[in-house]
Amino acid sequence: MKKQVAVVLFHFLLLGVDSLTADLYAKSANPTVSTIVAKPTEPPPSPYYGVGLCDNPLYECIKTMAGDSWEKLFPDEAQRDLVQRINRCYNNLWAGKTIAVPRDLSHDTLLSLSPFPQKINGEHEKEIIVDQDKLAWGAYDAEGQLVKWGPIASGRDKCPDSNNICRTLTGLFRVFSKESKECVSDVFPIGKGGAKMPYCMYFHKGFALHGSPDMPGYRASHGCVRMFISDAKWLNETFVQISNEMNHYMGTLVIIRPVTKDGKEYGPVKLAADSPVSKKALKPKANRWVNPDEVSVQ
Amino acid sequence: MKNNKNTEILLVFIMALWVPIVSMAVVKPLLKAPKTFKDEGDKSPLGCKDLGYRFDLKTLKLLPEEVGLPQSLYFIFNERSESVNLYQMLKNDSTRSMYLNNVITPRQWAVLSTSEKKLQYICTVNDPKQSYGKIVDCAESLKVCEYARVKYGMNNGGNYWLVKSSSRGAAVDAVLHYGIIPR
Numbered sequence: 056m057k058k059q060v061a062v063v064l065f066h067f068l069l070l071g072v073d074s075l076t077a078d079l080y081a082k083s084a085n086p087t088v089s090t091i092v093a094k095p096t097e098p099p100p101s102p103y104y105g106v107g108l109c110d111n112p113l114y115e116c117i118k119t120m121a122g123d124s125w126e127k128l129f130p131d132e133a134q135r136d137l138v139q140r141i142n143r144c145y146n147n148l149w150a151g152k153t154i155a156v157p158r159d160l161s162h163d164t165l166l167s168l169s170p171f172p173q174k175i176n177g178e179h180e181k182e183i184i185v186d187q188d189k190l191a192w193g194a195y196d197a198e199g200q201l202v203k204w205g206p207i208a209s210g211r212d213k214c215p216d217s218n219n220i221c222r223t224l225t226g227l228f229r230v231f232s233k234e235s236k237e238c239v240s241d242v243f244p245i246g247k248g249g250a251k252m253p254y255c256m257y258f259h260k261g262f263a264l265h266g267s268p269d270m271p272g273y274r275a276s277h278g279c280v281r282m283f284i285s286d287a288k289w290l291n292e293t294f295v296q297i298s299n300e301m302n303h304y305m306g307t308l309v310i311i312r313p314v315t316k317d318g319k320e321y322g323p324v325k326l327a328a329d330s331p332v333s334k335k336a337l338k339p340k341a342n343r344w345v346n347p348d349e350v351s352v353q
Numbered sequence: 354m355k356n357n358k359n360t361e362i363l364l365v366f367i368m369a370l371w372v373p374i375v376s377m378a379v380v381k382p383l384l385k386a387p388k389t390f391k392d393e394g395d396k397s398p399l400g401c402k403d404l405g406y407r408f409d410l411k412t413l414k415l416l417p418e419e420v421g422l423p424q425s426l427y428f429i430f431n432e433r434s435e436s437v438n439l440y441q442m443l444k445n446d447s448t449r450s451m452y453l454n455n456v457i458t459p460r461q462w463a464v465l466s467t468s469e470k471k472l473q474y475i476c477t478v479n480d481p482k483q484s485y486g487k488i489v490d491c492a493e494s495l496k497v498c499e500y501a502r503v504k505y506g507m508n509n510g511g512n513y514w515l516v517k518s519s520s521r522g523a524a525v526d527a528v529l530h531y532g533i534i535p536r
Contacts, residue, residue, distance in 0.1 A: 175450065184450060226453060226513030227469075260508050298507060310451045 103170045103189040104143045104206075105272055108155040114141075115158055121150040134160050137168060143190045143206035144272035145283065166201060175199045182308040183264070183290070185209065185280055187223065188315055190273070192264070192282060194294050202294070205286035208270050209311075210278040216245055221277050225313040228258040229306040231298045233291055238265065243277055252279065254287035256295050258309040264290065274314070395430050395460075397498040398525050400536055405499035408492035412442065415465070415472040421501025424468040424510050426535055428524065430496040431457035435478050437494050438486050439463075442473040455514050457495075462524040464516035466509075466533070504534035 100107035109116040119128070125148060129135035139145040142154045157163045166173065171184065171193035184193045185207060193204040210223040238255035241248045252265035264280045266287030275281070282290075298306035397403070405425060407414045417425035431437045436459060441452045453472070457463045465472075476494050477486030509532055516524045528535055 224513055225451070226511055227451060228511035228513070231507045257508065259511055259513070304507070312451050 101188060101190065104141060104191070105155055106153050108141065109153070111155075113158055114155045116153050116155050119148045119150060119152045119154065123148050123150070137163060137165065140165070140204075140206055140283075141168060142272055143208075143270065145270050146272075165203070169193070169201060169204050171201055171204055173201050175201075180308060181294070182310060183294070184310045184312065185223075185264070186312045187225075187274065188312065192280070192286075194290065203286070203289065205283050206270060206272075208267065208273065208275045208281040210276050211274045214277055217277070222314070223276075223278050223280060223311055224259055224262055225311045226259075228262075228309045228311070229298050229304075230256050230258050230264075230295050230309060231306055232257040233295060233297055235291075236288070253284055254291035255279075256287075256291055256297075258311075264309070280311070395432055395496050396521070397430075397496070398428055398521060398535075401428050401498035401500055403498055405501055406497045408490075411476070411488065411490045411492070413439075413474040413476065413491040413495060413497065415467065415469075415474070415497075415499075417467055417472075417499070417501075418470055420499070422503065423470075424466070424503060424505055426500040426503045426515075426528065426533065427465045427467065428498050428500075428521075429457065429463045429465065430521075431459060431461055431463075431494065431518075432496055433478065433489075433494050434459050437489070438477045438479070439474045440477065440485065442475055453512060453514065455517055458518045461518045462516065462521050463514060463518055464524050464528060465513075466505075466515050467512045468510065469512055500535035502536050504536065506532050509533055 240250040255265040266284030267281035480487040
């Protein structure tokens with residue numbers, strides 16, 4: 056009998072060890088427990104748009120109140136459009152939201168408020184630059200002249216409905232396919248598809264530029280580049296050519312710039328929490344009259 | 354006699370309890386472990402040729418048009434025991450206005466898809482005193498090879514880092530998974 060009790064006790068002793076081991080396995084499988092990696096956070100307000108312009112003397116910032124709407128605050132349609140572009144947002148306003156308004160709104164134009172330089176030295180090819188730091192796209196003609204620009208909402212760092220990073224792939228691509236106002240996603244919502252992507256223009260795999268009614272003023276997509284619907288329509292119908300035999304499969308060039316921090320690509324990279332790079336404060340250097348391309352990187 | 358039989362039954366019962374526990378202890382870590390590939394070190398992937406690049410004054414020049422088709426695939430291995438930052442050098446008058454930079458962790462591979470005529474990189478290692486790090490000789494830090502005749506689809510061409518940093522096997526796997534046929 057004593058032998059039986061000893062065997063049972065030995066068994067439970069081992070069981071205890073095993074459950075402890077299982078717990079350790081679980082912990083080692085969970086990166087939040089076992090690894091110390093600086094958690095990426097959203098970059099500070101950008102000096103290029105929205106509340107980041109509040110320190111800029113050329114802008115004033117107003118806090119909206121209950122009952123305010125874009126139409127009520129800016130009855131003039133053209134001026135409203137400019138203010139929405141400056142704030143990279145045309146979603147409904149809510150009480151307490153701060154928006155930046157150009158002080159000289161009546162004289163400002165789309166190009167005078169551009170975050171992109173008016174002219175770049177071209178290689179005789181038109182291109183669309185998608186700048187995720189400026190949260191904007193710019194279309195340049197073959198002579199390097201800025202034709203039009205507008206807000207974007209590109210891929211967020213992490214999607215709530217997926218384990219994957221939703222960042223927009225960065226690099227240089229060419230538009231290989233475009234569709235009309237009726238364009239819909241095959242993938243999103245996950246498992247169903249059917250999300251509206253009016254005037255979609257695919258540049259790499261499932262990544263596309265497309266119109267969206269949801270432009271919140273920050274990166275919010277699953278990886279596509281959202282833009283104002285009117286902008287997507289203009290690009291789709293007026294500016295973009297898809298790759299085909301006629302143009303030697305050289306569709307319109309799309310340059311997707313990365314999200315950066317201190318001039319370095321910002322993302323899910325392991326960055327020591329005490330790194331001088333992470334501590335260095337961002338100084339807003341650019342206003343609308345400075346060419347930010349000359350001060351941002353290298 | 355009966356007592357012995359009871360002991361045997363109890364032992365068999367306990368052993369039966371142990372079977373799933375022991376098997377889980379063995380299998381669980383295997384299931385939990387990330388997909389790993391045999392480490393072949395710095396050996397270039399099969400068919401990846403030692404061409405289409407040049408080391409010049411500590412920098413790395415990639416020349417996709419030198420051999421084969423303009424759209425090429427480069428495998429780049431970090432031979433150092435520390436991360437190497439690759440900073441693209443652009444001419445002042447370039448419209449490309451976008452730096453295809455990357456960081457390769459120690460003894461890992463990166464894969465660059467490109468159709469640019471020429472790309473030039475400067476190599477650095479992290480240095481707390483300088484934000485872009487300390488310049489090192491690319492020739493002493495990297496091993497490079499090119500797939501010059503790659504089969505791309507309409508939708509997966511362009512200039513981008515397909516693999517930022519991973520093992521050789523995982524890098525090859527990622528390329529194939531992406532629908533690109535290196536040859």
